[in-house]
Amino acid sequence: MKLAILSDTHGLLRPEVEEYLKTADVIFHGGDINKPCIVDALQQYAPLYIVRGNNDKEWAEHIPHDLTVTLDGVTFTMVHNRKEIPADLSGVDVVVFGHSHKYVQEEKNGILWLNPGSCGPRRFHQEITMMMAELTDGKVQVEKINISREVK
Numbered sequence: 001m002k003l004a005i006l007s008d009t010h011g012l013l014r015p016e017v018e019e020y021l022k023t024a025d026v027i028f029h030g031g032d033i034n035k036p037c038i039v040d041a042l043q044q045y046a047p048l049y050i051v052r053g054n055n056d057k058e059w060a061e062h063i064p065h066d067l068t069v070t071l072d073g074v075t076f077t078m079v080h081n082r083k084e085i086p087a088d089l090s091g092v093d094v095v096v097f098g099h100s101h102k103y104v105q106e107e108k109n110g111i112l113w114l115n116p117g118s119c120g121p122r123r124f125h126q127e128i129t130m131m132m133a134e135l136t137d138g139k140v141q142v143e144k145i146n147i148s149r150e151v152k
Contacts, residue, residue, distance in 0.1 A: 007098025
């Protein structure tokens with residue numbers, strides 16, 4: 001199973017990102033979507049698991065603050081801000097978050113922590129990134145995707 005993991009699109013769905021979405025079986029979005037049209041566009045590619053970010057206002061009230069989902073025997077917990085991750089992560093294999101716009105891929109205490117960074121408008125002089133992941137036999141292989149800084 002192929003996952004596209006992105007966050008902090010802030011109203012911009014880049015053509016380069018859409019090319020990766022075409023290959024995804026599932027999409028995770030870690031919040032700060034900013035516009036309902038981004039949700040609509042993402043849903044055209046694959047099943048979408050999404051959480052609400054701090055910039056997702058009234059239009060996004062139906063989007064959950066946090067979400068736990070199990071795919072191919074791997075349990076993912078998602079929340080926008082890492083500071084709001086539940087203290088009890090029993091049974092969780094992967095934590096997906098966003099907010100900081102900084103790419104993170106680290107394993108701590110048997111849990112894989114993933115922040116795909118931001119693939120929306122460039123901010124804070126940081127790189128523009130997302131992740132592609134492959135789920136095989138309960139294992140997760142993650143690939144960092146660097147996106148061009150130019151909006152085409």
